[in-house]
Amino acid sequence: MKQLSSFTLEEKLQILSDAAKYDVACTSSGVDRRGKSGSLGNSCAAGICHSFAADGRCISLLKVLLSNECAYDCKYCLNRRSNDKPRTAFTPEELCSLTIEFYKRNYIEGLFLSSGVIKNPTYTMELMYQTLFLLRNKYKFRGYIHAKAVPGASPDIIELTGYLADRMSVNIELPTREGLHSLAPGKSHSAILKPMTQIQHKIADYRLSIGKSAFMERHFGNQYLAGNIFSQHNLHDLNEKNPPYLSSPETEKEFLHGISPAKAYFAETTPVSSSTPSAPLRSNGAPRPFVPAGQSTQMIIGATAENDFELLKVTQAMYQNFDLKRVFFSAYIPLNEDSALPAPDTPPPLLREHRLYQADWLLRYYGFHAEELLSPDRPNFNLLLDPKCDWALRHLELFPIEINRACYQDLLKVPGIGNKSAYRIIQARKSQKLDFPDLKRIGVVLKRAQYFITCSGKMLYRTPIEEDFITRQLTGEDRKTAWELEHPQTYRQLSLFDDHFLTASPTIEDTRKSLSGQL
Amino acid sequence: MVVFTCKDDFESMMTCIYDAWSARLGHSNIRLQTEPIEMPELFCQYCYVEADSEKTQKVIRSIQKKISMEAYKFIYTAAMSCDTDKLDKIYRFVVTGFSAGSRVTSMHGIPAVSSVFELNRRITNEAHHFKEFIRFSRLETQVLYSVIEPQNNVLTLIAPYFSDRMPSENWMVLDRNRNLAAVHPADQNYFLTSLSQKELSFIEGTKDCQDPYVSLWKTFFFFFSVEARTNYRCQRNFLPLKFRKNMTEFQP
Structure with missing residues (x-):
């Protein structure tokens, strides 16, 4: 193994970005911050991607590890202790100058700082905090910072880091306690959930102190969706003594009980309201923002045996109980060989990951619940159809929906209509009746929507509202078979030469002759 | 048909809209186009309009007052387009806007509005890229x-x-x-x-x-x-x- 100091900056960047790339989150969204004269950088709530790597994933932040040394030995991880890899670490100064110079050239939107566990979690977090402190104060950086909270670190250092970062995340890695126990022996669910609860708590503190509601903002469309997962009775109040999600049926309890915000933790700490005055103030007297872009988490798909229903239930529970901004899914990529892991040649379950993200959007933007999309009898997503089409096909009794009268919530249930087009439909129909060409201009995907909607009582074509028919249409199966039946391969390109009955292949002499022009 | 033409900058375009409007020839009898004109048409009278800051101010002021600030932003963005037909589209949008008022930016069903909206979307997307x-x-x-x-x-x-x-x-x-x-x-x-x-x-x-x-x-x-x-x-x-x-x- 090489000495730490013998690596050049480029080699370090290579090693530490290579080690960090399996972390999926690379978003720069959630906070709007104007630039300031004398400082560098701003932030845009929609998030800005700066490049796309060869795998099609966006590069928005400088995603690196502070160090790839790790005290843990998680089976799935590239940086586990038992792997023989070159180990190195950035100094805070190196990382700051990289961030600043990349930022000035418009390569990145900010820094994503994670780290292997050096010595112990608190020490690691202290190193991360030093870097962020330098970046914010010495280099006057106002861009985006995403920092990982290392489970097991002292609450004080997590809190300090939270005042410098825009987003923090703690990876729950695996959705069930058993999975975590078998693959990440050094980690425990309660240790992971503790910093998450603490951050949630502090975010609520900050939000209340500036006169906002304790819960994170969600897409504006959600206010028109009755019973969405974020509506008040579905969110669980921080101070509630007995959170209602624990009274769920036994089966759910089994994999959700790791996800209850450790009740014991609440008992130890002071309630939200009384800790508010202790929030540090800025020089102008305003409270300092604490993780204004919210927190996120990620879990690995396909390393253990959970089904999609369980994963989606956990996701929903994370949104409701921890008020997370995002939950990311990471298709398992075999990096290590181990008897507890899938075989090294297993392809990553990319389509499954994609379906889960689609469902995640349905939860956050379309007012769906995990229980509507899947059930214990149908625990996995249809690989041929997206979750929304799949749902619509199982609820054909609700369709067709009349475009000129339906409410926002109903419009959103139609496959092919999203937030923007539903909103535009509502706006546009105030001044005139809408017809199919208008919908097309508005941005509705008629290819899918046509089977589920009417305009002034008429459908686009005479299509039956029949599950089998629409399924065939949507999966494109019909068209393909019809084409093959209508166009059998019986024709052949016309040719001047009579090579239909050619028996012997041309000899070497023939080739020579044809080259010299004799043949 | 009378075709009002002007240079491809914002001030000229606003002046062109002013002159086309005040010519009082009827909206369906005129067309607006930015130069260069690749292929002049028969039976068309071409009328070149020079930029004028006073007329520009008047057009901008009345768009902001009679329609809305949002509509003005729409028009400004659309004017930055590379579309050869943009000025005529903007003109139709302004005509619709003066009769409909501030509601016009959400009337996606009307072709005059949706074409400017489409221009706007293209440009904003490119700018974001x-x-x-x-x-x-x-x-x-x-x-x-x-x-x-x-x-x-x-x-x-x-x-x-x-x-x-x-x-x-x-x-x-x-x-x-x-x-x-x-x-x-x-x-x-x-x-x-x-x-x-x-x-x-x-x-x-x-x-x-x-x-x-x-x-x-x-x-x-x-x-x-x-x-x-x-x-x-x-x-x-x-x-x-x-x-x-x-x-x-x-x-x-």
Whole structure:
């Protein structure tokens, strides 16, 4: 193994970005911050991607590890202790100058700082905090910072880091306690959930102190969706003594009980309201923002045996109980060989990951619940159809929906209509009746929507509202078979030469002759 | 048919709208077009309109007052388009707007509105792409310098964003298709200026080829992708080839 100091900056960047790339989150969204004269950088709530790597994933932040040394030995991880890899670490100064110079050239939107566990979690977090402190104060950086909270670190250092970062995340890695126990022996669910609860708590503190509601903002469309997962009775109040999600049926309890915000933790700490005055103030007297872009988490798909229903239930529970901004899914990529892991040649379950993200959007933007999309009898997503089409096909009794009268919530249930087009439909129909060409201009995907909607009582074509028919249409199966039946391969390109009955292949002499022009 | 023509800049376009309106020939009997006119038509009378700041002010004021500020932003953005028919589309939008008032920006069903909306969407999307994909490189004078080749005239849409992002830096963005540059001296407002070929080649000559962060960025970019997930089609979807010409990480 090489000495730490013998690596050049480029080699370090290579090693530490290579080690960090399996972390999926690379978003720069959630906070709007104007630039300031004398400082560098701003932030845009929609998030800005700066490049796309060869795998099609966006590069928005400088995603690196502070160090790839790790005290843990998680089976799935590239940086586990038992792997023989070159180990190195950035100094805070190196990382700051990289961030600043990349930022000035418009390569990145900010820094994503994670780290292997050096010595112990608190020490690691202290190193991360030093870097962020330098970046914010010495280099006057106002861009985006995403920092990982290392489970097991002292609450004080997590809190300090939270005042410098825009987003923090703690990876729950695996959705069930058993999975975590078998693959990440050094980690425990309660240790992971503790910093998450603490951050949630502090975010609520900050939000209340500036006169906002304790819960994170969600897409504006959600206010028109009755019973969405974020509506008040579905969110669980921080101070509630007995959170209602624990009274769920036994089966759910089994994999959700790791996800209850450790009740014991609440008992130890002071309630939200009384800790508010202790929030540090800025020089102008305003409270300092604490993780204004919210927190996120990620879990690995396909390393253990959970089904999609369980994963989606956990996701929903994370949104409701921890008020997370995002939950990311990471298709398992075999990096290590181990008897507890899938075989090294297993392809990553990319389509499954994609379906889960689609469902995640349905939860956050379309007012769906995990229980509507899947059930214990149908625990996995249809690989041929997206979750929304799949749902619509199982609820054909609700369709067709009349475009000129339906409410926002109903419009959103139609496959092919999203937030923007539903909103535009509502706006546009105030001044005139809408017809199919208008919908097309508005941005509705008629290819899918046509089977589920009417305009002034008429459908686009005479299509039956029949599950089998629409399924065939949507999966494109019909068209393909019809084409093959209508166009059998019986024709052949016309040719001047009579090579239909050619028996012997041309000899070497023939080739020579044809080259010299004799043949 | 009378066709009012003008130069391809915002002031001329607003004056053209003013003159076309006050000619009182009937909206269906006139057309507006920006120059150059590739193929003049028979049975058309062409009438060239010169820019006039007073008329421009009047048009802008009445759009803001009688329609809305949002509609004015729509029109300004649409005017930056490369579409040859944009001025006529804007004119139809203004006509509809004066009768419908501030509601007009949400009347997506009307073709006059949806065509301007479409222009607007195209340009804003392109401007957003350039916010993402612009790459600055250092000149020897430490100025950050970037070249873009956009279809639409997006400089005035992206320069305010970069002024906010880097208020205390010297930077400039050059639109090579129009030979137009947005120049931002540190801690001052940015301005637009056109550059001659000589100035251009001078700037290109002073590029700092020794910048260590270029190769660091290429290293990072290369090691960021996960081999097991390689998907060039997805990459091309998000980052079309036309943008890659001027991006550091795709330079050999």
